[in-house]
Amino acid sequence: MIHTTLAKTGRTRRRLLACIALAAPLLAYAGRDRLDTPAYLAPKASGAMMLDVVRTGNRVVAVGEHGIILYSDTNGRTWHQAAVPVSVTLTAVYFPMPKKGWAVGHDGVILRSEDGGAHWTKQFDGNTANALVLAAGQKREKDARAAFADGVSGQPAAALQAAERALEDAQAGAKFGPSRPLFDVWFKDESEGIAVGSFGQFFHTADGGRTWALWGERIANPDGLHLNAISATAKGVLLIAGETGKVYRSADGGASWVTLETGYTGQLYGVLGIEQEGSRETLIAFGFAGNVFRSTDSGSQLAPCLG
Template sequence: MRVARLVFLGGTLCASWGALAYRGPVDTPAVSSKFAATAPLLAIARAGDRLVAVGLRGHIVYSDDEGKSWTQARVPVSSDLVAVTFPSPKNGWATGHEGVVLHSGDGGATWVKQLDGRQAAALVARYYAGSTSSAADADFARAARQATAVVAEGNTQALLDIRFDNENSGFAVGTFNRIFHTDDGGKTWEPWMHRTDNPRELHFYSISSDSRNTYLTGERGMVWRLDAALKRFVAIPTPYTGTLFGLLADGTDLLAYGMRGSLLRSGDGGKLWEKLSPGTTAGISGGTVLSGGRIVIVTQAGEVRTSGDRGTTFDTRKSAQPMPYYGVASAGQGKLVVVGATGAKVELLP
């Protein structure tokens, strides 16, 4: 209404729509709302004793009482946020649409923007234009062509997941083979698009790690493992051809999950895979491993399923008021906190 009143004042044209500066989501802080914890939330992580969840329109909320109550964080963007990670109780990162990367140094209460899609596009263009890598390197040439196209089209590609193993070293990954690495806590980022076995530029949906390895999952049933010596993500095919949304790793034991109830297990680091039957045809959208090794997965049909035998069999619990679930975290004492289409809520373990 305020903008509309600027158009005409006393019959005189005072301003036009074209003269008004447009502020996009990456330049507009998230709106404060008492409903932030009941709006769509897409990911959750532990920050020490605190839980932090992220969602649409830049909403970030945190809880210091295992999900009973929530406080909205101060966030400098209103972009949709889809992933969050905390390698320590104080330092965490979040990412999402418009290629944003956010950092918090106080356990998720306040956030600053470290990167957005416009900056990333320019960074990638400079990197591949000025690198001394051989032009004969097919992966490098492909990444350079993609960088040129992104800048020319004005695109800001989404980042779909982020992972830091400590307060310095981390990766942000996303659509069309988008991947960035940092060794200084996100102050600077290096493009790694030429360091992946991904000639079709498939989307990366997740990045996860254990004490030994780091993995990506993506389209067409693909998994990639980081070869630390080569500084390259090496492809690991699976017997599945759909999208894999995530992967739980514990040494050589891997559990990859995705669309239509797809669940794959490998006991040898990805050399051989077996298809499991979790008892659902709904998309498996999140998972975690509890202390003691119990596996928890959540689905887009509002199911919480747990397994104590490495995924061979599952117990299930469906809420009286289910919603599509997108993320899950342990809340201790036989409880979980799940996030989804109607925010965050506490669920009992099956």
């Protein structure tokens, strides 16, 4: 009994020391701008919390907390830490081809690698995101105010009020700084890609991430619900899983979107196209508390199959 207790105490002590070895250098980063502070090359980085992993060619790449990115060329038996220019938590990684990939994370960061994940550069962050959202809000409010002044038919007063609220939200978000996380990223090829995230963030690039455009208005999401994950089916149909059980579907590369209702009011964390029969595809959407929904008609009807 004494030997067993001592053994458990020893294991607990070793685990505690391992956590301290990982956390101690990171404490020195407290107070610094995490978007301008490179991820610390920690001896115990492989013990960090990792949030996403992909295979690219013969390499496996994982991303996680404190800006830590790990890669393995031995199917996970050994790992190396990548050089990363930020120390924010990274939430997702995607490689459309073996060498070129992108990662996204907290504070609106988007990173790019051109060597299979060993080295990364920052392309975008929440400061740029805030500027894009604020500019779009100002234009929307200006256009709505002009339409109201001209007496355009419809409901100009309601449109103006909605535009004013959206602008207020954009201004409030900018005051908080680059605080809103991105949750997922997808690229069609080395040029065209999409990043989605909290509060309806939706950005598109056509030049490999050198510039990004705000595409949030293309989705019917007036409440700014979280967009949690993006994927593509074998036919190239884009799918986004979001808050309040929403699934969004685009058959034209993201130019327009249809909202698919599940009847669920919680979070959906992913949606996948799993098989195809003729023009129809089978979709699986999954979310909080074990809720899973299935469609055999490309999303026209998503029925619960678990939960």
